[in-house]
Amino acid sequence: xxxxxxxxxxxxxxxxxxxxxxxxxxxxxxxxxxxxxxxxxxxxxxxxxxxxxxxxxxxxxxxxxxxxxxxxxxxxxxxxxxxxxxxxxxxxxxxxxxxxxxxxxxxxxxxxxxxxxxxxxxxxxxxxxxxxxxxxxxxxxxxxxxxxxxxxxxxxxxxxxxxxxxxxxxxxxxxxxxxxxxxxxxxxxxxxxxxxxxxxxxxxxxxxxxxxxxxxxxxxxxxxxxxxxxxxxxxxxxxxxxxxxxxxxxxxxxxxxxxxxxxxxxxxxxxxxxxxxxxxxxxxxxxxxxxxxxxxxxxxxxxxxxxxxxxxxxxxxxxxxxxxxxxxxxxxxxxxxxxxxxxxxxxxxxxxxxxxxxxxxxxxxxxxxxxxxxxxxxxxxxxxxxxxxxxxxxxxxxxxxxxxxxx
Ligand SMILES: C[S@@+](CC[C@H](N)C(=O)[O-])C[C@H]1O[C@@H](n2cnc3c(N)ncnc32)[C@H](O)[C@@H]1O
Numbered sequence: 001x002x003x004x005x006x007x008x009x010x011x012x013x014x015x016x017x018x019x020x021x022x023x024x025x026x027x028x029x030x031x032x033x034x035x036x037x038x039x040x041x042x043x044x045x046x047x048x049x050x051x052x053x054x055x056x057x058x059x060x061x062x063x064x065x066x067x068x069x070x071x072x073x074x075x076x077x078x079x080x081x082x083x084x085x086x087x088x089x090x091x092x093x094x095x096x097x098x099x100x101x102x103x104x105x106x107x108x109x110x111x112x113x114x115x116x117x118x119x120x121x122x123x124x125x126x127x128x129x130x131x132x133x134x135x136x137x138x139x140x141x142x143x144x145x146x147x148x149x150x151x152x153x154x155x156x157x158x159x160x161x162x163x164x165x166x167x168x169x170x171x172x173x174x175x176x177x178x179x180x181x182x183x184x185x186x187x188x189x190x191x192x193x194x195x196x197x198x199x200x201x202x203x204x205x206x207x208x209x210x211x212x213x214x215x216x217x218x219x220x221x222x223x224x225x226x227x228x229x230x231x232x233x234x235x236x237x238x239x240x241x242x243x244x245x246x247x248x249x250x251x252x253x254x255x256x257x258x259x260x261x262x263x264x265x266x267x268x269x270x271x272x273x274x275x276x277x278x279x280x281x282x283x284x285x286x287x288x289x290x291x292x293x294x295x296x297x298x299x300x301x302x303x304x305x306x307x308x309x310x311x312x313x314x315x316x317x318x319x320x321x322x323x324x325x326x327x328x329x330x331x332x333x334x335x336x337x338x339x340x341x342x343x344x345x346x347x348x349x350x351x352x353x354x355x356x357x358x359x360x361x362x363x364x365x366x367x368x369x370x371x372x373x374x375x376x377x378x379x380x381x382x383x384x385x386x387x388x389x390x391x392x393x394x395x396x397x398x399x400x401x402x403x404x405x406x407x
Contacts, residue, residue: 003127003128003131004048004072004128005070005127005128005131005132005135006131007044007045007048008048008049008052008070009070009131009135012041012045013045013048013049016037016041016045016046016049017049017052017053019033019037019049020033020037020046020049020050020052020053021053021056021067023036024053030050033050034046034047034050037049052070052071055071055072055073055076056069056071058071058076059071059076061081062076062079062080062081062082062109063079063081063082063109063136064082065139065140068139069107069132069135069136069139070107070131070132070135070136071107071132072107072128072129072132074171075106075107075126075128075129075132076107078106078109078167078169078170078171079106079107079108079109079110080109080110080167080219080246081109081240081245082109082112082113083240083264083265084238084240084245084246084264085109085110085112085113085114086113087238087262087264087267088110088113088114088165088217088219088238088248089110089113089114089116090113091254092114092163092165092215092217092254093117093118095215095253095254096162096163096214096215096253096254097118097162098118098119098161098162098163099118099119099120099121099145099160099161099162100114100118100119100120100121100161100162100163100164100165101120101121101122101123101156101158101161101163101164101165101213102114102115102120102121102122102123102133102164102165102166102167103123103153103156103164103165103166103201104123104124104153104166104167104168104169104201105122105123105124105129105130105133106124106126106129106133106167106169107129107132107133107136108122108132108133108134108135108136108137109136110165110167110219111133111136111137111142111146112136112137112139112140112142113142114165115137115142115143115145115146116140116142117142117145118145119145119146119147120145120146120147121146121147121148121149121156121161122134122137122146122147122148122149123148123149123150123151123153123156124150125150125151125152125153125173126173127150130148130149130150133148134146134148153166153201154201154205158209158212158213159212161213162213162214162215163213163214163215163216163217163254164209164213164215164216164217165217165218165219166201166206166209166216166217166218166219167218167219168199168200168201168202168203168206168218168219168220169199169200170193170198170199170221171193172193172200173200197225199220203218203220203228206218206249207229207230207233207249207251209251210251210252210253214253215251215253215254216251216253217248217249217250217251217254218248218249219246219247219248219249220246220247220248220249221246221247222237222238222244222245222246222247222292222296224247226296226298228249229249232251232252232255233249233250233251233252233255234249234250234254234255234256234257234258234259234260235247235248235249235250235258235259235260235297236248236249236250236259236260236261236262236297237259237260237261237262237292237293237294237296237297238262238264238293239261239262239263239264239291239292239293240263240264240265241263241264242291242292242331244291244292244293244296245264247296256271257271257272258271258272259271259272259297259298259299260297261291261293261294261296261297261299261329262293263291263293263328263329266328268328268329270294270297270299270302270303270306270329271299271302272299272302273302273305273306274302275305276305277301278301278304278305278309278310278311279310279311280310280311280312280313280314280392281310281311281312281320282312282338282391282392283312283318283320283335283338283391283396283398284310284320284321284322284335285321285322285323285324285334285335286320286321286322286323286324286325286332286333286334286335286403287312287318287319287320287332287333287334287335287387287398287400288303288307288309288318288319288320288321288325288327288330288331288332288333289317289318289330289331289333289361290303290317290318290319290329290330291328291329291330291331293329294317294329294330295317300317300319303319303327303329303330304319306327306329307319307321307325307327307330308321308325309321309325312389312390312391312392312396313364313389313390313391313392313393314392314393315364315390315393316363316364316389316390317363318363318387318389320335324403332402332403333385333387333398333400333401333402333403334400334401334402334403335398335399335400336353336384336399336400336401337349337353337397337398337399338396338397338398338399339396339397340391340394340395340396340397341365341388341395341396341397342397343372343375343376346376346386346397346399347375347376347377349399350376350378350380350384350386350399351377351378351379351380353380353382353384353399354379354380354381354382355378355380355382355383355384355399356378356379356380356381356382356383357378357382357383357384358373358376358378358383358384358385358386359383359384359385359386360372360373360385360386360388361385361386361387361388361389362388362389363387363388363389363390364389364390365388365389365390365395367388369388372388383401384399384400384401385399385400385401385402386398386399386400387400
């Protein structure tokens with residue numbers, strides 16, 4: 001039986017994909033398009049092309065060339081975005097040239113960056129994913145040195161490789177008509193997420209690859225518990241803007257720090273900066289809300305040292321300074337008002353400033369933000385960020401504004 005990717009890559013599949021896209025662009029209702037195309041083409045192939053066209057539309061959030069790529073839904077959902085894949089691949093290429101393998105390449109979100117300008121072996125046991133990864137790598141003109149192998153990653157010969165990249169699946173395998181035996185056991189539906197911390201292949205298997213290959217890079221969930229990686233490995237937390245995207249584990253051959261926070265797209269990077277303990281004081285004129293990549297990497301104090309900032313509480317990851325410090329590692333707020341939290345008092349302070357719209361951020365304090373907002377009875381033409389937090393363990397409020405728009 002022909003797999004879905006093979007069917008879509010066939011001349012008729014290719015023609016149908018173009019017809020479906022043209023009909024969508026012309027504004028024809030999808031049901032009408034499908035009915036029309038079924039007159040001359042097999043219904044299953046028309047359905048596959050229609051579903052693929054939808055996936056291509058969805059894929060545009062991750063891939064600039066999505067309209068020419070092929071996806072399965074779980075493959076697209078699990079795929080790295082172009083931005084994160086490029087960042088990782090560039091770092092690996094700079095550190096370790098030579099042939100690499102992408103073990104469990106999926107639809108090739110990472111492969112398109114990893115294979116660019118070097119020899120690469122793509123491995124996946126899912127035939128559709130492997131075919132799609134090869135196709136998608138070619139769409140990015142990165143397939144010149146690419147070879148593929150449909151196999152379980154445990155069965156692949158790794159001798160001679162300079163590096164391996166693994167992005168383990170965090171959900172159960174898809175079941176395809178071609179491979180019904182792969183339907184997972186215990187009645188779990190294919191595609192279902194694995195328990196937090198579980199992956200296929202498991203992380204311990206990935207760590208042990210250093211016994212066979214000089215450099216190993218593993219993509220993991222951003223919620224990865226601290227201390228998961230063995231000694232000598234680097235754990236990098238990567239955010240794209242304010243969104244924490246992933247953890248990347250670098251084996252000792254490529255590690256250059258114990259932990260790292262990286263902010264894309266610029267690629268600014270923060271590593272431990274040892275020094276004196278950071279003091280705790282009441283907030284000054286500027287408040288910094290560190291990127292989740294910084295907090296997950298355990299680098300809040302290191303960021304404080306870099307900024308010359310202090311903490312406002314032992315347990316809370318806000319930093320403060322007296323003068324504005326520009327940093328890509330935190331959202332900076334200018335403090336207009338700062339006092340122990342008292343709802344009635346803050347309602348008065350906000351009214352006095354004419355603040356009618358507020359972004360309420362609660363950290364370290366209990367309370368329903370929507371109910372607090374209602375009780376504050378905001379009114380006026382201005383906007384502000386109101387931070388409800390703790391300062392030296394006391395409930396505290398801050399009325400803040402964005403320093404760029406501050407007048
Ligand atoms: C998270 S996805 C990879 C996503 C990919 N990095 C991307 O950006 O598109 C994991 C892939 O590993 C494959 N996989 C999981 N376990 C495997 C195994 N034991 N052998 C081979 N492939 C495996 C799955 O079929 C899936 O395609």
